[in-house]
Amino acid sequence: MGAAQEMLAALLDGDRSALARAITLIESTREADAQVARSLLEACMPRSGNSARIGITGIPGAGKSTLIDTLGLRLLDHGHRVAVLAIDPSSARTGGSILGDKTRMERLAQHPGAFIRPTAAAGHLGGAGRRTRETIVLCEAAGYDRIIVETVGTGQNELEADALTDITVLLLIAGAGDELQGIKRGIMESADVIAFTKCDGEMLARARLAQRELQSALQLLAPRAHGQRPGTYLTSALTGEGIDLLIAEVERLAASQTDSGYLMQRRRQQDLLWLDHAVTEALKAAFNRHPAVAAALPRLQKAVVEQALSPFAAADELLALFRTSGEPHP
Amino acid sequence: MGAAQEMLAALLDGDRSALARAITLIESTREADAQVARSLLEACMPRSGNSARIGITGIPGAGKSTLIDTLGLRLLDHGHRVAVLAIDPSSARTGGSILGDKTRMERLAQHPGAFIRPTAAAGHLGGAGRRTRETIVLCEAAGYDRIIVETVGTGQNELEADALTDITVLLLIAGAGDELQGIKRGIMESADVIAFTKCDGEMLARARLAQRELQSALQLLAPRAHGQRPGTYLTSALTGEGIDLLIAEVERLAASQTDSGYLMQRRRQQDLLWLDHAVTEALKAAFNRHPAVAAALPRLQKAVVEQALSPFAAADELLALFRTSGEPHP
Numbered sequence: 113m114g115a116a117q118e119m120l121a122a123l124l125d126g127d128r129s130a131l132a133r134a135i136t137l138i139e140s141t142r143e144a145d146a147q148v149a150r151s152l153l154e155a156c157m158p159r160s161g162n163s164a165r166i167g168i169t170g171i172p173g174a175g176k177s178t179l180i181d182t183l184g185l186r187l188l189d190h191g192h193r194v195a196v197l198a199i200d201p202s203s204a205r206t207g208g209s210i211l212g213d214k215t216r217m218e219r220l221a222q223h224p225g226a227f228i229r230p231t232a233a234a235g236h237l238g239g240a241g242r243r244t245r246e247t248i249v250l251c252e253a254a255g256y257d258r259i260i261v262e263t264v265g266t267g268q269n270e271l272e273a274d275a276l277t278d279i280t281v282l283l284l285i286a287g288a289g290d291e292l293q294g295i296k297r298g299i300m301e302s303a304d305v306i307a308f309t310k311c312d313g314e315m316l317a318r319a320r321l322a323q324r325e326l327q328s329a330l331q332l333l334a335p336r337a338h339g340q341r342p343g344t345y346l347t348s349a350l351t352g353e354g355i356d357l358l359i360a361e362v363e364r365l366a367a368s369q370t371d372s373g374y375l376m377q378r379r380r381q382q383d384l385l386w387l388d389h390a391v392t393e394a395l396k397a398a399f400n401r402h403p404a405v406a407a408a409l410p411r412l413q414k415a416v417v418e419q420a421l422s423p424f425a426a427a428d429e430l431l432a433l434f435r436t437s438g439e440p441h442p
Numbered sequence: 443m444g445a446a447q448e449m450l451a452a453l454l455d456g457d458r459s460a461l462a463r464a465i466t467l468i469e470s471t472r473e474a475d476a477q478v479a480r481s482l483l484e485a486c487m488p489r490s491g492n493s494a495r496i497g498i499t500g501i502p503g504a505g506k507s508t509l510i511d512t513l514g515l516r517l518l519d520h521g522h523r524v525a526v527l528a529i530d531p532s533s534a535r536t537g538g539s540i541l542g543d544k545t546r547m548e549r550l551a552q553h554p555g556a557f558i559r560p561t562a563a564a565g566h567l568g569g570a571g572r573r574t575r576e577t578i579v580l581c582e583a584a585g586y587d588r589i590i591v592e593t594v595g596t597g598q599n600e601l602e603a604d605a606l607t608d609i610t611v612l613l614l615i616a617g618a619g620d621e622l623q624g625i626k627r628g629i630m631e632s633a634d635v636i637a638f639t640k641c642d643g644e645m646l647a648r649a650r651l652a653q654r655e656l657q658s659a660l661q662l663l664a665p666r667a668h669g670q671r672p673g674t675y676l677t678s679a680l681t682g683e684g685i686d687l688l689i690a691e692v693e694r695l696a697a698s699q700t701d702s703g704y705l706m707q708r709r710r711q712q713d714l715l716w717l718d719h720a721v722t723e724a725l726k727a728a729f730n731r732h733p734a735v736a737a738a739l740p741r742l743q744k745a746v747v748e749q750a751l752s753p754f755a756a757a758d759e760l761l762a763l764f765r766t767s768g769e770p771h772p
Contacts, residue, residue, distance in 0.1 A: 150755065157752055242754065249752070329659040383746045383753045390757035395725040416713045422487055422579070423713045424572065425480065427720035 116151035123152075123254050124159070128227060131254045135229060138246050153246055156253035161379070163257045164366040165248060167273045169264070170283030175309035176262055177216035178349040179283060184220040186359055187258045195227040195256035196220065197247055199240050199263045199273070227256060241272035245386060248276065274302040275382045275389075278375055279365050281305045281358075282342070284326075286319035303342045304365055306330075307358055312348040319346050340365075404433040446481035453482075453584050454489070458557060461584045465559060468576050483576055486583035491709070493587045494696040495578060497603045499594070500613030505639035506592055507546035508679040509613060514550040516689055517588045525557040525586035526550065527577055529570050529593045529603070557586060571602035575716060578606065604632040605712050605719075608705055609695050611635045611688070612672070614656075616649035633672045634695055636660075637688055642678035649676050670695075734763040 119137070122130030138149040168183075170176050184194045196217065220226045229247065248259055263273040274280065282303035306326065311319040323344050330341050343361055347354035369375040399405055412429060415421040421429075449467070452460030468479045498513075500506050514524045526547065550556045559577065578589050593603040604610060612633035636656065641649040653674050660671050673691055677684035699705040729735055742759060745751040751759075 150758075153752055154755060157749060161749070246752075246754070325658070328655070380747045383749075384743060386753035387743070387746055387756050390754050391729065391760060392722065392726060394757065394761050395729060396722060399721065399725060413714060413717070416717055417710045419487060419491070419713075422483055422576075423716035424576070424720050425484060426717050427724065428480075430721060431724050 115148045120155050126255050134250050135247050139243055156249050160249040160252035163252050163259045165259045165277040167261045167277035167280040174283040174285055179309055181217040181220045182349040182355055188223055188225045192258045193225050193256045194258045195251040196260045197244055198230040199244055275385050279304045283307055283309050286322040305361055306342045307345040307347045309347055311346040312351045399434055402434050405430055408433055445478045450485050456585050464580050465577050469573055486579050490579040490582035493582045493589045495589045495607040497591045497607035497610040504613040504615055509639055511547040511550045512679040512685055518553055518555045522588045523555050523586045524588045525581040526590045527574055528560040529574055605715050609634045613637055613639050616652040635691055636672045637675040637677045639677055641676040641683055642681045729764055732764050735760055
């Protein structure tokens with residue numbers, strides 16, 4: 113039995129440490145690991161897909177971890193197995209500390225039905241997205257049927273989050289009428305559900321006002337591809353306010369997307385997008401690490417910025433360098 | 443004197459038909475024309491940049507042509523020379539009829555200080571954007587100091603429009619509270635100025651209400667990179683309502699962007715974006731026209747859609763085919 117088969121058996125058996133090892137394997141940059149990782153992934157593929165993939169996004173401080181902790185426990189109560197994956201650009205600085213994430217979601221981390229994993233800090237966004245895409249496949253094969261993908265809504269990775277999940281929940285803190293300050297509109301665009309967090313005590317009245325304002329604003333904007341505008345919810349992880357309503361809405365959306373066939377269509381479109389994305393990333397990587405291109409790029413960028421050369425002439429020059437090399441291949 | 447020098451002299455002389463011929467040259471797909479076009483463009487580069495590049499976008503029926511006709515005449519009255527370029531995906535069907543555009547902007551077309559040109563229908567968007575980028579350079583070298591770029595705001599090309607112009611004016615028709623229906627939010631995101639059109643007669647009261655609603659909604663969204671939220675204007679090409687205010691706002695923005703240095707910074711960022719875009723497009727084109735890749739692509743896409751293969755395994759297979767060929771080059 114090969115390494116991939118052995119790991120697959122333990123993983124299908126529901127062994128959490130096997131799942132953790134499998135994720136470490138696909139995150140590995142070692143050449144020897146790549147082939148095993150690929151076999152494992154291809155074997156998991158037919159066993160994947162049976163989950164609701166839920167994106168949770170919001171700016172730092174929006175209360176993502178606290179809400180996921182509460183939400184996750186409630187989903188476990190409903191008999192689900194819950195995996196939480198985090199794409200956090202800032203984890204490049206903290207080293208993607210698993211301990212950090214487990215502390216942030218303290219109650220969930222102690223539950224045997226939950227699995228929490230940050231996406232290891234990657235050099236570039238494309239890599240983190242791909243690894244998260246593959247981690248979802250592993251988690252589903254391991255029997256997790258509610259996958260929560262946490263992203264920091266800074267406008268850098270909302271497109272990737274949209275290509276990873278079925279449903280996006282945007283978290284907002286109710287402010288003084290300016291609750292969307294700093295939120296890129298592209299994030300609003302991909303929200304299926306919007307939840308105000310920390311709606312307790314003195315904040316509750318303010319949150320009700322913010323909710324009404326937001327609902328008017330949403331009426332002015334185009335609905336999502338599935339034809340619905342995002343519902344808005346007031347939640348508090350402290351008092352439990354709105355959590356059941358929020359879960360009910362997410363579950364309702366998941367069921368309706370499955371029934372209508374929208375889900376299958378969306379996931380297949382996502383797959384074709386990842387195919388295209390992977391090809392483009394590989395081509396660009398091959399181009400950028402080409403020695404002659406890398407050597408000429410700073411000079412040509414400078415010429416473009418100084419308007420000594422048009423961007424198209426600069427591109428032609430770089431492409432000629434790439435073309436005339438002995439090893440231009442991705 | 444070479445063909446490029448001859449054309450350059452006529453163009454700098456302000457000869458409108460020389461400008462039209464120069465644009466036809468850069469639009470040409472003939473190999474022989476490409477070198478002349480490139481020389482001409484590089485010669486025009488140092489003489490370009492001295493204009494306000496104004497994007498006008500809106501859904502079909504928003505009244506773009508009528509507003510541009512009125513706006514253009516007013517700019518001519520102010521002593522400007524006005525060029526109107528249109529990126530219209532639908533021109534692929536009509537053949538990009540110049541007559542059509544001239545009929546749409548009847549008064550402007552008859553004025554000796556104006557130049558109207560649709561971007562010839564291109565196979566793909568990237569090509570149309572690039573040609574418009576180059577046409578702007580030619581128009582500026584020919585002395586046009588107000589360049590209006592008209593795009594259909596269908597969400598397909600707003601990013602390219604944003605990479606072409608300094609200021610984006612979004613046109614909306616005042617409806618019954620649903621004036622943004624069908625407008626992709628990405629277009630709202632790139633608007634510097636929003637103008638309601640056809641604000642005359644019975645529509646005026648409705649437009650005033652729509653304007654107030656829109657202003658509230660805009661308060662909830664993040665401001666643009668230059669720190670300002672879009673101003674909203676009520677205009678009528680019929681009565682002339684609001685046209686002077688709209689022009690004053692566009693001119694104020696143009697002056698303030700120039701004074702603050704934002705304009706130079708933005709244009710250099712656009713140039714680096716075009717460089718990157720041109721490289722990526724060329725790499726993807728080389729990949730897609732590779733015989734082995736083109737032959738295998740339908741089968742692999744089918745396997746991905748049927749979940750027999752992961753998108754990443756399919757990408758690896760395609761890249762291997764590209765790599766092992768004798769002529770993989772862009």
